[in-house]
Amino acid sequence: METQLALEKWAGAISAITIGATKDEGGSRINTVKIGGQSSLPLLFKEGSIPNPPAIAFEVWDIPPQDWPEELTLPYGGVLNDPFAWADKCVNEFKAQLLCVRMQGAHPDFGNKGPDQSAKFISALLKKVKVPLIIVGSGDDTKDNLILPACSEAAKGERCLIGSAVQDNYKTYVASALADGHHIIAESPIDINIAKQLNILISDMGLSLERIVINPTIGALGYGLEYAYSIMERSRLAAFSGDKTLASPFICFVGQETWRTKEAKASLEQGIIWEIVTASSFIQSGADLLVMRHPAAAEKVSNFINAIFKK
Amino acid sequence: MFIIGELINGMYSNISAAIKERNKKEIQKCALDQVACGADALDVNCGPASKQPLVDMPWLVESIQEVTDKPLCLDSSRPAVIEEGLRAARNKTIINSTTADVEKLDALIPLAKKYKSKLIGIAISAKGVPQNKDQRLELAATIVDNCQGQGFSIEDLYLDPIVLPVNVAQAQMKDILESISEFKIISEPGAKTILGLSNVSQGAHLRSLINRTFLTMAVAYGLDSAILDPKDKELIDTLITAELILNKNIYCDSYLEAYRKK
Numbered sequence: 250m251e252t253q254l255a256l257e258k259w260a261g262a263i264s265a266i267t268i269g270a271t272k273d274e275g276g277s278r279i280n281t282v283k284i285g286g287q288s289s290l291p292l293l294f295k296e297g298s299i300p301n302p303p304a305i306a307f308e309v310w311d312i313p314p315q316d317w318p319e320e321l322t323l324p325y326g327g328v329l330n331d332p333f334a335w336a337d338k339c340v341n342e343f344k345a346q347l348l349c350v351r352m353q354g355a356h357p358d359f360g361n362k363g364p365d366q367s368a369k370f371i372s373a374l375l376k377k378v379k380v381p382l383i384i385v386g387s388g389d390d391t392k393d394n395l396i397l398p399a400c401s402e403a404a405k406g407e408r409c410l411i412g413s414a415v416q417d418n419y420k421t422y423v424a425s426a427l428a429d430g431h432h433i434i435a436e437s438p439i440d441i442n443i444a445k446q447l448n449i450l451i452s453d454m455g456l457s458l459e460r461i462v463i464n465p466t467i468g469a470l471g472y473g474l475e476y477a478y479s480i481m482e483r484s485r486l487a488a489f490s491g492d493k494t495l496a497s498p499f500i501c502f503v504g505q506e507t508w509r510t511k512e513a514k515a516s517l518e519q520g521i522i523w524e525i526v527t528a529s530s531f532i533q534s535g536a537d538l539l540v541m542r543h544p545a546a547a548e549k550v551s552n553f554i555n556a557i558f559k560k
Numbered sequence: 561m562f563i564i565g566e567l568i569n570g571m572y573s574n575i576s577a578a579i580k581e582r583n584k585k586e587i588q589k590c591a592l593d594q595v596a597c598g599a600d601a602l603d604v605n606c607g608p609a610s611k612q613p614l615v616d617m618p619w620l621v622e623s624i625q626e627v628t629d630k631p632l633c634l635d636s637s638r639p640a641v642i643e644e645g646l647r648a649a650r651n652k653t654i655i656n657s658t659t660a661d662v663e664k665l666d667a668l669i670p671l672a673k674k675y676k677s678k679l680i681g682i683a684i685s686a687k688g689v690p691q692n693k694d695q696r697l698e699l700a701a702t703i704v705d706n707c708q709g710q711g712f713s714i715e716d717l718y719l720d721p722i723v724l725p726v727n728v729a730q731a732q733m734k735d736i737l738e739s740i741s742e743f744k745i746i747s748e749p750g751a752k753t754i755l756g757l758s759n760v761s762q763g764a765h766l767r768s769l770i771n772r773t774f775l776t777m778a779v780a781y782g783l784d785s786a787i788l789d790p791k792d793k794e795l796i797d798t799l800i801t802a803e804l805i806l807n808k809n810i811y812c813d814s815y816l817e818a819y820r821k822k
Binding site for chain 1: 809810811812813814817818821822
């Protein structure tokens, strides 16, 4: 007797979100990146539709990164001191589809740049590179509440993804996203209950659930990967069962988490492998957007995505 | 929980008057109010005062489906009235209901098949109301048997253990609750279960409290669906909380709101 696969049928689907706006759409990007929209768990192509493969964003900072190990700075060949050259290299040499800009220079400990300076930087970057942008703050809430609205306004109409909104600090970002036509990252500390609550709080302000991307907070391989993995999986099961408040795409900051581990810093090759394994694991738990750092790791993961999505 | 709103019933004076005066707006308002409060489907019953249910039922169906596409639960003891409703319906339908009597089963199962309707089967027969769990199971098994015999999908069948007022049949409450879980194992795949909730508090004081307590207990026994008053906010809040405790939805501080956003 032929074995038959038991296929699950789901009632819900993840929101599809387009990042970036072209000229016709009121922006100035040459491409857009669509994520989400799936009605099946990752890689289970027969159980539903998975219209958009996971996308990879390259990380770019507004200041030279302080804590990147040599293994990571090497492939950038000196451009890390110039954010525009850095961004340009990601797009033209590493073929980045989109960039994740971290406004680290606004942090009181790392330059303390003001809103005007940050906004000017975003405006200039938008002129320099034409791929869609994800814009995230420095990690200092007080400061980010000042600079992110300015960055958001500078990128008005470009349909960026901005963040990260957290349970204790989301109103300013949501207001900015609403005013300037961006999507928002909602970050929760590996906690599905808070992820759900934050999505409700954000949607209560009038930003629809369809414009939220969840940052579930992840750990790299060996640093709680499984925990984040299971939270993402559970969230997806709820979403597919019809819970719209959890039906958001996931963004995973893979590079950031990988390159702080001692294993990644141990040797060049190991660091790259660490980032690849972390990224490809999260693809299997539902990551829609991977923010990565090492171009060689990004290339391998991109090949992996292409291979599994080859029909 | 699949919630069927019970308020479009000629037993209520506003609905009875609206039917009599052909006041479509009143019916539509009642439909939309219930949907806004979380009803997944709407019960439609012309009520005992209707002199011409064969005409009133399709009129109600037409009026309601002008404003909502929620499934309609066509409620009458007369198969002919139900068929008039089915004929008029564009929305999905649920037949409410057949008993375990052969003549009812032979009339309503073919109708359910013909109109691709779901069917509610009540564990009751012409012999009267069951007095214990075994009798309920026997009646339910008769209904399941007939559905299978006539090729009606059991997944489209809802079994009702027949709720009696707590002030009339207090000793039967536990049997009714246990029947809910046992009905599901009569067949594989099992039928769904349903209750006409308000009956439990008929004639009692503190009706709302009795309703929501009984519903909570029934949910714990695996109840899939209930015909109830969706405008009773405390009842719905309690239902949402009961399902939360059973891990059917993911907790968050605003879980009541989250459920209603669904």
